[in-house]
Amino acid sequence: MQKVTLEIDGLKVSVEEGKSVLDAAKKAGVPIPTLCYHDELEPFGACRFCMVEIIRGNRKRLVASCVYPAEDGLVVRTNTDRVKEIRRMIIELLLPLAPAGPLRELARRYGVKRSRFESEDMQPTHCTLCGMCVRYCSEVVKYDAVSFVGRGVSKAVALTPEAQDQCVFCRKCYTICEAGRFPMLAEEYSV
Ligand code: FES
Secondary structure (H helix, E strand, C coil): CCEEEEEECCEEEEEECCCEHHHHHHHHCCCCCCCCCCCCCCCCCCCCCCEEEEEECCEEEEEECCCCECCCCCEEECCCHHHHHHHHHHHHHHCCCCCCHHHHHHHHHCCCCCCCCCCCCCCCCCCCCCCHHHHHHHHHHCCCCEEEECCHHHCEEEECHHHHHHHHHHCHHHHHCCCCHHHHHHHHCCC
């Protein structure tokens, strides 16, 4: 397999063609925070928390590192002011929905004390809509017992009613849900 060499935060790293910038950063030992990425799942590109800045000549662009392919000669910056600003915005958007779990630590790390999007009507769902439980059930367990329902601000994850018998024995996605939504959801459905 052909290799490509890129530079991430000043470190040169070579990876096989087809690997993502996130894969290359892991190999280089450069941490990039993620919310919807999991080693066992196909990259999803949903949360945008893994955004990095790529530089080619005079042009700079923001890309989601988990789905952007590593390319020869690419220069990547993982912690610029623009990148940090985007991560702070994502934290603010999600914090009212999932105030515990990984977001609390990320908020502390990025200096987000409170969210501008908090409102009295907004109840925490403990879900960041990362979709890991949906994809894990579909891609790994191959059961499709969890799915997205609703749209926009009403979007949520739900169990497929006819799949609950299977869920009683499986429960593999419990460990995957860092925001704490899935165990609560399973309790609501008594599985
Ligand atoms: S981890 Fe890349 S978009 Fe979520």
